[in-house]
Amino acid sequence: MTELHPVLRRLGMTTPIVQAPMAGVSTPALAAAVSEAGGLGSLGLGAMSVEAARAAIRETRRLTDRPFSVNLFCHRSEECAPDRAAAWLEWLRPEFARYDAVPPESLREIYLSFLDNDAMLTMLAEERLALVSFHFGAPSAHAANVLRRSGALLATSVTSVLEAQVADAAGMDVLIAQGHEAGGHRGVFDPQGADRKLPLHTLLGELSQTTSTPLFAAGGLMNGRDVAAVLQAGACAAQLGTAFVAADESAASPAYRTALAASGSASEGDVTVMTSAISGRPARCLVNRFTALGARNDRPATPPYPYAYDAGKALDAAARAGGESGYGAFWAGSGVRRSRFIPAAQLVATLTREWRAGGAESA
Ligand SMILES: Cc1cc2nc3c(=O)[nH]c(=O)nc-3n(C[C@H](O)[C@H](O)[C@H](O)COP(=O)(O)O)c2cc1C
Numbered sequence: 001m002t003e004l005h006p007v008l009r010r011l012g013m014t015t016p017i018v019q020a021p022m023a024g025v026s027t028p029a030l031a032a033a034v035s036e037a038g039g040l041g042s043l044g045l046g047a048m049s050v051e052a053a054r055a056a057i058r059e060t061r062r063l064t065d066r067p068f069s070v071n072l073f074c075h076r077s078e079e080c081a082p083d084r085a086a087a088w089l090e091w092l093r094p095e096f097a098r099y100d101a102v103p104p105e106s107l108r109e110i111y112l113s114f115l116d117n118d119a120m121l122t123m124l125a126e127e128r129l130a131l132v133s134f135h136f137g138a139p140s141a142h143a144a145n146v147l148r149r150s151g152a153l154l155a156t157s158v159t160s161v162l163e164a165q166v167a168d169a170a171g172m173d174v175l176i177a178q179g180h181e182a183g184g185h186r187g188v189f190d191p192q193g194a195d196r197k198l199p200l201h202t203l204l205g206e207l208s209q210t211t212s213t214p215l216f217a218a219g220g221l222m223n224g225r226d227v228a229a230v231l232q233a234g235a236c237a238a239q240l241g242t243a244f245v246a247a248d249e250s251a252a253s254p255a256y257r258t259a260l261a262a263s264g265s266a267s268e269g270d271v272t273v274m275t276s277a278i279s280g281r282p283a284r285c286l287v288n289r290f291t292a293l294g295a296r297n298d299r300p301a302t303p304p305y306p307y308a309y310d311a312g313k314a315l316d317a318a319a320r321a322g323g324e325s326g327y328g329a330f331w332a333g334s335g336v337r338r339s340r341f342i343p344a345a346q347l348v349a350t351l352t353r354e355w356r357a358g359g360a361e362s363a
Pocket of ligand 1: 071178181184219220221242
């Protein structure tokens with residue numbers, strides 16, 4: 001059996017499986033089950049208040065003594081021009097009207113970036129976490145120092161060599177290589193910048209040539225064969241999101257689970273698509289009414305993240321009140337058809353067995 005990288009041993013892992021942090025979907029029960037099974041469980045705290053984040057950390061600690069990771073969003077806050085918000089809401093009005101609803105009057109910045117959230121930094125330092133990871137960028141030098149002094153390892157998602165260089169300069173201990181196959185938000189640092197949309201294995205190839213920082217690989221990984229392949233390509237662990245959305249302990253709603261399952265029997269074509277219409281940033285989602293709306297060519301300029309998400313959530317809520325779940329932010333990666341609806345511990349054990357068998361056992 002392959003030796004685990006020292007960074008995994010420091011995190012108490014006995015198998016190179018990381019459950020991706022997933023805002024709104026990961027739960028203390030999920031993170032604890034994965035860590036108890038020898039992987040690394042993670043909490044997505046990016047959409048939480050400081051109080052809710054602390055409560056989730058404490059609840060996870062109540063369920064397990066093993067290390068787990070927490071994750072925050074480091075997007076650069078942008079202003080949302082009122083006329084842009086107004087044009088967007090007007091464009092969505094007929095969609096709300098289908099469900100006898102009206103769009104909100106204005107758009108709010110529903111999540112504070114960790115870059116602007118000193119209270120979150122103080123709480124995380126007090127809680128002394130094993131690994132703090134980031135999405136959409138790297139933390140400030142000050143925040144990185146405070147967290148490192150509290151004993152945490154630091155990681156961030158990267159989608160290119162350029163972002164890896166920025167992350168390395170910010171002193172990250174681990175880089176999470178996120179391929180274009182990945183479910184959920186693409187971790188690009190600058191959503192206006194050029195995106196080469198690198199598939200995971202191309203990205204791993206480029207990163208292995210340019211950085212010696214340990215790599216977690218993310219994007220489309222669903223079974224032990226996928227895990228074996230990314231380890232072979234230079235990663236020290238596989239980070240899986242979509243595979244764990246289907247786990248019993250996730251917070252995915254019944255409608256989300258039904259949509260995941262339906263993708264497995266979809267006849268042909270892509271079942272996921274990258275869209276920025278839901279939140280204002282590109283994210284891979286199951287094809288649904290919202291992604292179809294986002295593909296329309298009369299679409300005005302989308303308000304920046306997370307303002308657009310305020311409208312996205314309002315439209316989803318209005319539609320659900322009318323019995324329609326087709327506007328949900330049902331994030332999923334390109335491997336979604338291979339989802340297994342089992343408890344998280346069983347998924348970690350299965351992935352480990354398949355990986356140890358060299359992938360030969362994988363479905
Ligand atoms: C439902 C869902 C929510 C996600 N939320 C986050 C998040 O809060 N923070 C983060 O760093 N990544 C998030 N991601 C992305 C994952 O970290 C990871 O890149 C992705 O899940 C890997 O691709 P896969 O879903 O095909 O396994 C999310 C992914 C999904 C599917």
